[in-house]
Amino acid sequence: MKIILGNSHPQSLFAQRIEALSGQKLFACYQCGKCSSGCPMAESMDLLPNRVIREAQLNNGPVLMSCRAVWFCSSCFACAVRCPKGIDIARIMEAVRTIQMMDGKPITEQPSCEDTGTLPQIALVSHFRKFNV
Amino acid sequence: MPEGLRVGYFPGCTLKTDARDFESSALAVAGALGIEVAELSRWNCCGTVYSLDAVNLMPRLASVHNLIRAEEEGFSEIMTLCSMCYNTLKRTNNLFTSINSAVVADAPWRTAINDFLCLDPGYSGRVKIYHFLEFLREKIKPEQVKDLVVRPLDGLAVAPYYGCLLLRPKEIAIDDPEKPEILTPFLSALGAKVIDFPLNNECCGAYQTAMHPEAVARRACRIISSAQSEGADMIAVSCPLCHYNLSALQNATNSRQSGPKAMPIIYFTEIMARAMGLNYQTDAANMTPTSVPPGRCRASAWEAAK
Numbered sequence: 001m002k003i004i005l006g007n008s009h010p011q012s013l014f015a016q017r018i019e020a021l022s023g024q025k026l027f028a029c030y031q032c033g034k035c036s037s038g039c040p041m042a043e044s045m046d047l048l049p050n051r052v053i054r055e056a057q058l059n060n061g062p063v064l065m066s067c068r069a070v071w072f073c074s075s076c077f078a079c080a081v082r083c084p085k086g087i088d089i090a091r092i093m094e095a096v097r098t099i100q101m102m103d104g105k106p107i108t109e110q111p112s113c114e115d116t117g118t119l120p121q122i123a124l125v126s127h128f129r130k131f132n133v
Numbered sequence: 134m135p136e137g138l139r140v141g142y143f144p145g146c147t148l149k150t151d152a153r154d155f156e157s158s159a160l161a162v163a164g165a166l167g168i169e170v171a172e173l174s175r176w177n178c179c180g181t182v183y184s185l186d187a188v189n190l191m192p193r194l195a196s197v198h199n200l201i202r203a204e205e206e207g208f209s210e211i212m213t214l215c216s217m218c219y220n221t222l223k224r225t226n227n228l229f230t231s232i233n234s235a236v237v238a239d240a241p242w243r244t245a246i247n248d249f250l251c252l253d254p255g256y257s258g259r260v261k262i263y264h265f266l267e268f269l270r271e272k273i274k275p276e277q278v279k280d281l282v283v284r285p286l287d288g289l290a291v292a293p294y295y296g297c298l299l300l301r302p303k304e305i306a307i308d309d310p311e312k313p314e315i316l317t318p319f320l321s322a323l324g325a326k327v328i329d330f331p332l333n334n335e336c337c338g339a340y341q342t343a344m345h346p347e348a349v350a351r352r353a354c355r356i357i358s359s360a361q362s363e364g365a366d367m368i369a370v371s372c373p374l375c376h377y378n379l380s381a382l383q384n385a386t387n388s389r390q391s392g393p394k395a396m397p398i399i400y401f402t403e404i405m406a407r408a409m410g411l412n413y414q415t416d417a418a419n420m421t422p423t424s425v426p427p428g429r430c431r432a433s434a435w436e437a438a439k
Binding site: 020024041072075076077078080090094123125 | 146178180185186188298303336344351352
């Protein structure tokens with residue numbers, strides 16, 4: 001059987017998956033850092049949002065697979081409205097989360113039972129939808 | 134008072150439980166302003182968060198079902214109180230209304246969703262989605278509110294907090310994403326002094342409260358401190374999750390004896406209803422274990438207005 005490898009070099013698969021899942025142009029980012037400077041959750045992140053994009057451009061799979069920053073993104077879209085290149089960074093964060101979950105490496109913790117008793121429904125339902133595939 | 138102002142109402146889950154005082158106060162205000170609010174006879178969860186996945190159809194369907202029901206019941210306009218419901222329904226609706234969708238990958242979805250649901254002719258996209266705040270701005274003049282005020286707030290310093298989902302992304306924003314002031318004319322009409330503070334459009338941490346409460350507490354602490362340093366007596370919110378997150382911090386703060394002073398976090402409709410002298414059910418106020426009684430700080434004018 002003849003197998004044809006197209007333009008997709010195996011090493012670029014990670015970036016391609018992110019682009020497909022997010023619908024965003026990963027390589028439009030020129031690292032201005034505006035997303036990270038306005039991110040309300042940046043102080044809790046191990047990789048800043050612009051760094052997540054950079055690692056994705058470089059196909060640095062191992063770094064992205066162990067990246068906890070994407071789990072702190074609360075999809076507030078401050079980065080998306082401010083990006084001078086029109087990239088919806090929240091979609092990229094979601095794509096990395098999805099890949100981590102699809103590849104069987106979820107880094108999420110479940111809230112404890114005591115906590116869930118006092119949480120409003122919107123927090124619980126959002127949590128289940130964001131952090132489970 | 135305008136006549137014949139009728140709008141469909143999508144409540145969403147939290148308005149029927151944790152945020153019942155938000156719903157009842159909003160309905161009281163709407164009634165006083167002559168707006169007939171008709172709750173959809175059948176509705177389901179909106180999905181709470183708009184899916185950011187560009188390939189998976191399923192997370193959009195809950196919202197589409199609600200929009201179809203609104204159309205079936207003959208509503209051309211529906212209104213929500215919860216910011217998350219507003220954001221999710223409006224963005225889903227945009228899939229059907231905007232030909233040049235902001236996200237290119239979204240464009241073919243209109244056909245795909247209608248094909249999947251096997252509906253003929255399918256959802257048309259004709260229902261307009263409002264948040265109650267936007268509805269007030271479009272249909273009601275602040276003077277009409279002013280005419281109904283019986284207990285003016287006498288210069289009480291109220292800081293409107295908008296959060297993220299009413300302002301972002303741009304295609305669904307009800308106001309300027311960087312400098313929102315949609316609440317200002319209405320709060321001024323009640324006699325309040327409106328406090329503009331720099332973090333009024335920053336995220337409170339949203340659903341991260343389930344997984345990373347400590348990070349959300351830091352956010353809330355910063356937001357409340359910012360409002361306090363501008364001289365606010367209380368913060369007016371429009372989202373049940375913002376309400377929870379900003380209030381939840383305060384118990385932790387009170388036990389630590391550090392951070393900002395306790396500050397009442399109140400739905401904007403409650404402020405309106407009280408200034409207008411309206412009675413509304415407040416039974417849910419005691420349901421939220423983290424709610425802070427009003428008047429813990431220098432809100433003596435608020436106490437007098439109750």
